[in-house]
Amino acid sequence: MIEIHDVHKSFGQLEVLKGIELTVDKGEVVTIIGGSGSGKSTLLTCINGLEPIASGRIVVDGTEVHAKSTDLNRLRRKIGIVFQQWNAFPHLTVLENVTLAPRKVLGMGKAEAEEIARTQLAHVGLGDKLATYPARLSGGQQQRMAIARALAMSPDYMLFDEVTSALDPQLVGEVLETLKMLAEEGMTMICVTHEMAFARDVSDRVAYFHKGVMAEIGVPDQIFGDPQHPETRKFLASVR
Amino acid sequence: MFGYTFQWNQALARLPKMLDGAVVTMEVAVLSMLIGILCAILLTLLRLSGSRSLRAVATGWVEVARNTPALFQIYMAHFGIASFGIHLSPFVSLLIGITFNNAGYLAENFRGALKAIPDTQIRAGRSLGMSQTQAFRYIIVPQMLRISFLPMTNQMVWAVLMTSLGVTVGLNSDLYGVTQDLNALTFRTFELFAIAAVIFYIITKIITLSARLIAARLFRY
Ligand SMILES: Nc1ncnc2c1ncn2[C@@H]1O[C@H](COP(=O)(O)OP(=O)(O)O)[C@@H](O)[C@H]1O
Ligand SMILES: [Mg+2]
Numbered sequence: 001m002i003e004i005h006d007v008h009k010s011f012g013q014l015e016v017l018k019g020i021e022l023t024v025d026k027g028e029v030v031t032i033i034g035g036s037g038s039g040k041s042t043l044l045t046c047i048n049g050l051e052p053i054a055s056g057r058i059v060v061d062g063t064e065v066h067a068k069s070t071d072l073n074r075l076r077r078k079i080g081i082v083f084q085q086w087n088a089f090p091h092l093t094v095l096e097n098v099t100l101a102p103r104k105v106l107g108m109g110k111a112e113a114e115e116i117a118r119t120q121l122a123h124v125g126l127g128d129k130l131a132t133y134p135a136r137l138s139g140g141q142q143q144r145m146a147i148a149r150a151l152a153m154s155p156d157y158m159l160f161d162e163v164t165s166a167l168d169p170q171l172v173g174e175v176l177e178t179l180k181m182l183a184e185e186g187m188t189m190i191c192v193t194h195e196m197a198f199a200r201d202v203s204d205r206v207a208y209f210h211k212g213v214m215a216e217i218g219v220p221d222q223i224f225g226d227p228q229h230p231e232t233r234k235f236l237a238s239v240r
Numbered sequence: 241m242f243g244y245t246f247q248w249n250q251a252l253a254r255l256p257k258m259l260d261g262a263v264v265t266m267e268v269a270v271l272s273m274l275i276g277i278l279c280a281i282l283l284t285l286l287r288l289s290g291s292r293s294l295r296a297v298a299t300g301w302v303e304v305a306r307n308t309p310a311l312f313q314i315y316m317a318h319f320g321i322a323s324f325g326i327h328l329s330p331f332v333s334l335l336i337g338i339t340f341n342n343a344g345y346l347a348e349n350f351r352g353a354l355k356a357i358p359d360t361q362i363r364a365g366r367s368l369g370m371s372q373t374q375a376f377r378y379i380i381v382p383q384m385l386r387i388s389f390l391p392m393t394n395q396m397v398w399a400v401l402m403t404s405l406g407v408t409v410g411l412n413s414d415l416y417g418v419t420q421d422l423n424a425l426t427f428r429t430f431e432l433f434a435i436a437a438v439i440f441y442i443i444t445k446i447i448t449l450s451a452r453l454i455a456a457r458l459f460r461y
Contacts, residue, residue, distance in 0.1 A: 048367060077369040087364035091382045091461055101368035104378055133461040146364075153368060 001025055002047060002157060002190070007056035009042060016042045018212040019056070024190060026156075029183045031191045031199040034209030035235060040192040043209075044159045047190070048072075048079045060157070077105065080150030081159040084166050086143045088134035094121065095130040098149045106153070113152075120148040124178050140171030144178055151182075158182065160191040196239055200224050208232045244430070251431035254422050258432075261418030262439050268335055268406070268414065269399040275335075276342030276399075277392070283347035284354065298347070305344020310402050313337045318409035330411035337409075338402050345395055346388070353387035354380070386459045393451040397444045404440075415439060 002024040009017040016039045024030050032040050045051040047058055049065045049072040058065040063075055089097050098117035102108045108116075121127055124144040134142055143163055150158065160179060164172040176198050183189060183202045193199055199206050200220045207217040208229065216229040227233045286298035305313065314337030318328060328336070357380055365375030404416035411417050419436040423429050 050363065050366065073366075073369050073371055076367060081367045083360070083364070085360055087358075087360050089361065089364070089379055091386065091459075100378060101365075101370060104374055105369040135461060149368065 001061060003059040005057045007046065007058060008054045009046060009051065010054055016212050020214055022207065022214060022217070024188060026188055027186050028204045029189045029191070029202055030205050030207060031193055031203040032207045032209055033193065033196070033199055038209040039212045040209050041161050044081060044161050044190065044192060047159060048076050048081050077153050078156045079159065080153060080155035080157065082146050082150055082161065082163050084162040086146040088142045088145060090134055093130065094126060094132050094134065094145055097134065097145060098152045101149070102152050116152050117148070120151045121145070123151070124148045125174070138171060139167045140174045143167065143175050147178055157188045160189065162192050162194060164195060194239070196224070208235065246431060247428055248431055250426060251428040251435055254432065255435065257422065258415060258418055258436060258439060261413060261415035262443065264413045265400060265403045265415040266443065268331070268338060268403045269396065272335055272338040272342050272399050273396050276339045276346055279339065279343035280346035280350055283343060284350040287347070287351060302344045302347050305341050306348060310337070310341050311405050311408060313340050314405050314409060330406060330409045331413070333409045334403065334406040334411055338399050341402065342395055342399055346392065349388045349391040350384060353384040356387055357383050389455055393448060396447050400443055400447070401440065
């Protein structure tokens with residue numbers, strides 16, 4: 001369970017998160033929508049401790065992320081994150097990209113790590129690209145590799161930050177399919193997305209962010225069919 | 241022509257001695273590169289450090305190494321520090337001088353290579369649970385190595401050629417020193433230095449060709 005309680009966060013003078021409250025249960029899929037600069041990415045990077053917070057608490061399975069005593073490297077093993085920019089490691093093959101962290105972080109043997117990597121890569125449809133270097137993959141393939149790389153750590157939670165935004169339109173579908181598949185398998189996920197149809201299809205709940213505030217959260221039918229907050233209505237009208 | 245008769249046989253008879261000198265030249269070049277790379281890594285880290293004075297020391301080193309003659313650097317490593325009562329052998333002084341020079345140039349290359357790698361690579365590693373050190377070692381350093389490989393090869397060639405400056409601090413066991421001594425003995429100036437030049441040329445060619453082979457094996461991406 002991820003519990004976010006009254007989280008505030010600023011960059012210099014700019015307050016980017018203004019008291020976020022959100023609890024994500026095991027197996028739940030929550031998507032976050034909202035305008036650019038509303039603090040969506042910042043929230044995700046706070047959840048896995050890449051960014052510090054000013055006040056409030058984020059607790060993952062009972063561990064407070066920003067407590068001094070928390071071993072972030074250990075905590076991050078159970079929280080996978082995939083960014084808009086997929087960050088393939090260019091000097092490693094697809095297989096090596098996926099085995100690196102299991103081997104160096106979990107101390108797994110080569111054979112075991114490769115076994116897991118092969119399974120995950122086949123899972124995202126890259127079973128035939130093991131020996132390829134990322135430079136030879138399309139954006140969609142690199143993004144799916146990044147997903148497999150995160151999954152190889154057997155995380156309990158996956159965070160996705162606009163994973164299709166940097167892709168050519170014809171490559172968006174294959175990545176969304178992969179996310180859908182994970183959701184159906186019961187992965188606990190927080191997805192920041194601009195793909196409204198996807199948000200509607202896969203989410204248990206949809207949250208709308210506006211200027212650092214979670215203006216509204218609800219089931220997809222309610223958010224898309226009967227938005228309560230005027231800003232949500234404005235936003236949905238603008239993206240339709 | 242010009243009253244000079246070539247006597248190649250006399251000069252070639254000295255080839256074994258010159259090859260011994262070439263071995264010393266290679267020793268200095270290889271050692272100065274190995275130590276120079278370690279120093280350059282240290283300098284690169286110091287230049288990223290939070291301490292202003294550490295950054296200043298590292299930047300000073302790089303600036304002097306790159307903006308003053310190598311001859312001056314080697315001279316300082318021998319006669320310069322002798323003023324403070326530290327007397328080093330010509331071999332050690334030459335080694336220190338060239339190492340100083342190598343480290344300065346390489347540190348600048350490493351810094352450029354580091355800048356060319358996006359921060360998001362580290363972030364991706366950290367997100368997978370790696371420590372800062374692990375991310376640096378497994379993600380950044382290999383990419384840095386590739387970007388810096390050609391400059392490192394060039395520096396290695398420079399290190400070989402810079403050994404010829406050892407004569408200025410009294411070294412006479414390296415290729416250039418040996419050649420100069422033989423010249424004083426036989427006066428076969430043109431022949432001896434032509435042979436030395438050919439040996440230098442062969443050494444540097446071997447370095448660049450093997451570097452190319454290593455690069456082809458190492459960097460497949
Ligand atoms: N590292 C940073 N330094 C300074 N400002 C930042 C940084 N990251 C994000 N911001 C600012 O914080 C605000 C929220 O950013 P972000 O969380 O990326 O929004 P979103 O993902 O919703 O588009 C923006 O105004 C952005 O410019
Ligand atoms: Mg964002």
